[in-house]
Amino acid sequence: MKVMVVAGSAREKSNTRGLAQTIKNHLEQLGVDVLFFDAGIHELPIYKGGTEAEHPNVMQLTRYAEEADAFFVCTPEYHSGMSGALKNAFDFLNGDYFRGKPAMIAAVGGGGKGGINALNDLRTVLRALYAFVLPEQYITDAVCYNDRCELVHEDSRTKLNDMAQQLVRVTEALGK
Ligand SMILES: Cc1cc2nc3c(=O)[nH]c(=O)nc-3n(C[C@H](O)[C@H](O)[C@H](O)COP(=O)(O)O)c2cc1C
Numbered sequence: 001m002k003v004m005v006v007a008g009s010a011r012e013k014s015n016t017r018g019l020a021q022t023i024k025n026h027l028e029q030l031g032v033d034v035l036f037f038d039a040g041i042h043e044l045p046i047y048k049g050g051t052e053a054e055h056p057n058v059m060q061l062t063r064y065a066e067e068a069d070a071f072f073v074c075t076p077e078y079h080s081g082m083s084g085a086l087k088n089a090f091d092f093l094n095g096d097y098f099r100g101k102p103a104m105i106a107a108v109g110g111g112g113k114g115g116i117n118a119l120n121d122l123r124t125v126l127r128a129l130y131a132f133v134l135p136e137q138y139i140t141d142a143v144c145y146n147d148r149c150e151l152v153h154e155d156s157r158t159k160l161n162d163m164a165q166q167l168v169r170v171t172e173a174l175g176k
Contacts, residue, residue: 001168001176003027004068007038008075008086014040015108015142016083018149020074022157023106026164027072035064039085047091058092065097069176070104070167071131077109077118082125090125098131102174104167106138106160108145115139134170136163 005027007020017038024034042060045052052058065071075082103126109115119137126133138160144153151157 001031001069001171002033002035002067003070003072003167003171004035004037004064006071006073006086006089007036007040008073008083008089009108010040010043010083010085011076012040013149014076015140015145015149015151016074016076018145018151019106019108019140019160020072022151023072023074023160023164026161027168030164030168032168035068037061037064037089039083039089044085044089044092047088053092061089061092062097065093068097068101070102070171071098071126072104072106072164072167073122073126074106074108075118075122077107077113077115080114080117081121082118086122087125090129093129095128095130098126098129100174101131102167102170103131103133104136104163105133106140106163108140108142110142112141115141132170132174134167136166138163
């Protein structure tokens with residue numbers, strides 16, 4: 001089984017990357033092949049509907065999305081929405097990549113302000129892409145991370161492990 005894990009922050013020091021890395025480790029312990037796509041490392045051009053789609057990072061994005069049996073998407077909350085970098089990545093994709101595939105979502109908020117708006121935003125966009133977005137979701141606050149952006153909050157790590165297991169079970173139930 002292949003799961004595409006997406007880290008949706010383009011920041012150099014990113015808590016979302018720490019969140020996605022934790023999920024990657026959990027999934028790998030379950031024997032899953034993880035396709036790790038990071039909006040900061042695999043920087044994409046702005047979607048213009050033209051030749052920028054031939055950029056090697058866009059090709060990697062579309063190849064991963066095509067190969068994936070399921071998705072675990074992580075976003076930061078920026079101004080009550082998902083990051084622009086993540087939305088730009090989705091604009092290179094379409095329903096053919098997501099239709100009938102399960103997707104789990106999680107967010108990082110800051111200063112106790114939230115994360116729920118980013119998740120609602122992300123859920124709406126994934127639904128528009130025909131992903132089968134699971135009802136479970138999770139938010140971590142920036143205080144759950146150390147200064148190397150590693151997720152050190154034990155309850156969050158346990159919950160994300162449960163969610164990784166749930167994603168694997170649903171994906172298997174769908175015949176993958
Ligand atoms: C431009 C910007 C806007 C933000 N807006 C919000 C917000 O609306 N709600 C919130 O809970 N946190 C907000 N934050 C805090 C981030 O969610 C938090 O710093 C998070 O760790 C960022 O993830 P990253 O390090 O992966 O980029 C904002 C941070 C930035 C940089």
